[in-house]
Amino acid sequence: MGFEVLLKGQNMARLIEGLGVALRISAISVSVSIFLGIVLGVVMTSKNPVVRFVSAVYLEIVRIMPQMVLLFLVFFGATKALGLRIEAEFASILVFSFWGTAEMADLVRGAVKSIPVIQYESSEALGLSRLQTYVYVILPQVVRRLIPLSINLITRMIKTTSLVMMIGIVEVLKVGQQIIEANRKSSPNAAFAVFATIFVLYFFACWPFSCLSKYLEKKWEN
Amino acid sequence: MDEILKIEQLKKSFDDLSVLDGIDLSVKKGEVVVIVGPSGCGKSTFLRCLNGLEDIQEGRVSLESEVINPVSKSTVNARKKIGMVFQSYDLFPHKTILQNITLAPMKVHKRKKAEAEGEALQLLERVGLVSKKDNYPRQLSGGQKQRVAIVRALMMHPEVLLFDEVTAALDPEMVREVLEVILSLAKEGRTMLIVTHEMAFAKAVADRIIFMDGGKIIEQGTPDDIFEHPKTERLQSFLKTFTYDR
Numbered sequence: 001m002g003f004e005v006l007l008k009g010q011n012m013a014r015l016i017e018g019l020g021v022a023l024r025i026s027a028i029s030v031s032v033s034i035f036l037g038i039v040l041g042v043v044m045t046s047k048n049p050v051v052r053f054v055s056a057v058y059l060e061i062v063r064i065m066p067q068m069v070l071l072f073l074v075f076f077g078a079t080k081a082l083g084l085r086i087e088a089e090f091a092s093i094l095v096f097s098f099w100g101t102a103e104m105a106d107l108v109r110g111a112v113k114s115i116p117v118i119q120y121e122s123s124e125a126l127g128l129s130r131l132q133t134y135v136y137v138i139l140p141q142v143v144r145r146l147i148p149l150s151i152n153l154i155t156r157m158i159k160t161t162s163l164v165m166m167i168g169i170v171e172v173l174k175v176g177q178q179i180i181e182a183n184r185k186s187s188p189n190a191a192f193a194v195f196a197t198i199f200v201l202y203f204f205a206c207w208p209f210s211c212l213s214k215y216l217e218k219k220w221e222n
Numbered sequence: 223m224d225e226i227l228k229i230e231q232l233k234k235s236f237d238d239l240s241v242l243d244g245i246d247l248s249v250k251k252g253e254v255v256v257i258v259g260p261s262g263c264g265k266s267t268f269l270r271c272l273n274g275l276e277d278i279q280e281g282r283v284s285l286e287s288e289v290i291n292p293v294s295k296s297t298v299n300a301r302k303k304i305g306m307v308f309q310s311y312d313l314f315p316h317k318t319i320l321q322n323i324t325l326a327p328m329k330v331h332k333r334k335k336a337e338a339e340g341e342a343l344q345l346l347e348r349v350g351l352v353s354k355k356d357n358y359p360r361q362l363s364g365g366q367k368q369r370v371a372i373v374r375a376l377m378m379h380p381e382v383l384l385f386d387e388v389t390a391a392l393d394p395e396m397v398r399e400v401l402e403v404i405l406s407l408a409k410e411g412r413t414m415l416i417v418t419h420e421m422a423f424a425k426a427v428a429d430r431i432i433f434m435d436g437g438k439i440i441e442q443g444t445p446d447d448i449f450e451h452p453k454t455e456r457l458q459s460f461l462k463t464f465t466y467d468r
């Protein structure tokens with residue numbers, strides 16, 4: 001089946017190291033996205049037409065553009081056209097944060113908007129201050145709606161980082177390809193074994209998030 | 223009896239739409255005032271102006287000489303003395319019944335948890351819902367939720383209670399359990415303003431009935447005046463909408 005290639009030399013370690021690169025890019029992008037997304041999402045709930053227009057355009061651009069195009073645009077566009085030297089890893093973090101921030105902001109905006117006005121009003125009618133209303137009534141409800149959705153976004157971001165091999169970053173998929181290439185003669189079936197292993201690695205990277213989301217959804221069902 | 227709530231020349235409009243057109247009303251301590259009128263005549267808006275949820279264009283609302291509306295920094299304290307229960311279920315869905323009831327007393331009045339819970343349990347007992355104290359709102363029926371909402375308002379020891387069609391969204395068989403609670407509050411001598419479409423209930427609970435139409439008070443009086451001897455043609459035709467001839 002070709003699994004023997006994984007035992008050869010440092011192959012398994014290299015795969016895991018490759019996954020590490022993908023996860024590092026994801027972790028940084030996800031953190032940036034969550035932070036900026038929350039800020040932007042709250043800003044997006046504003047009634048100001050300029051704010052709403054600008055954020056709508058931003059979101060549309062991010063949604064329409066395939067991430068790969070954005071990645072090429074930033075990496076090759078910036079290096080070649082503008083003569084800037086950007087590290088491939090930095091370029092990918094930039095692109096994934098740009099994308100993740102938009103998606104996260106939209107989730108936050110949606111979650112805040114989904115809280116009925118009566119929740120604000122009945123809290124105010126009970127004498128709670130603005131701040132108390134947010135802290136004890138609104139935000140806990142927003143977070144409950146947000147967590148499962150943002151976990152979904154996080155796993156999507158982790159999976160999408162496999163695109164970074166397209167700009168020369170040696171992450172898990174790229175390592176896999178290299179292993180297959182190097183063993184083409186000795187183990188012609190290596191492709192199956194390598195990709196199956198990568199599948200399992202990604203599964204274990206995303207699975208905990210999935211479990212956490214299910215757990216929280218259950219817990220907050222009431 | 224002493225006057226507790228005073229409304230003078232209250233005017234309210236939404237943009238171009240004038241909703242309340244110069245309302246004067248004085249409510250005495252312990253009085254139960256029921257407000258009736260056709261849909262859209264401004265009853266809900268009127269109640270919302272009384273606790274500052276809506277700003278007003280002209281006039282004044284005051285509670286024992288403290289101004290509530292026009293809203294300003296100094297009105298915050300007076301507003302806490304007015305409790306309100308809404309038509310739609312508005313309990314906090316992420317909190318248990320007990321937490322729903324004790325949140326405001328603990329955060330606004332800085333009362334101790336144990337002490338607030340003690341009073342909460344007494345009040346829940348009174349409306350027959352102690353066994354639900356650890357449940358979440360979605361596990362309760364509409365009538366039970368509204369009784370909890372009443373308890374939640376009572377926990378703030380309000381001097382005036384406002385009820386806006388609290389049974390309108392309920393199935394008929396649950397209306398009574400909620401209205402019984404309000405009736406018992408009336409017997410205790412609480413000051414209340416109640417908007418309702420339940421005419422039999424209005425008759426039973428009211429000291430005074432106000433008939434509103436087109437943003438104005440058209441007629442007011444005792445239940446007997448209003449239901450048995452309506453003077454204006456508008457009130458007569460409004461009352462006809464509740465009876466059927468064949």
Ligand SMILES: Nc1ncnc2c1ncn2[C@@H]1O[C@H](COP(=O)(O)OP(=O)(O)OP(=O)(O)O)[C@@H](O)[C@H]1O
Nearest residue numbers: 236239241259260261262263264265266267268387
């Ligand atoms: N936030 C708002 N913005 C604009 N118009 C409003 C708003 N709230 C209420 N109105 C309008 O004000 C008028 C009075 O509404 P209100 O809800 O006070 O009537 P109501 O007497 O309580 O009616 P109902 O018996 O159906 O509850 C209606 O014409 C309504 O459309």
Ligand SMILES: [Mg+2]
Nearest residue numbers: 265266267387
């Ligand atoms: Mg109404």
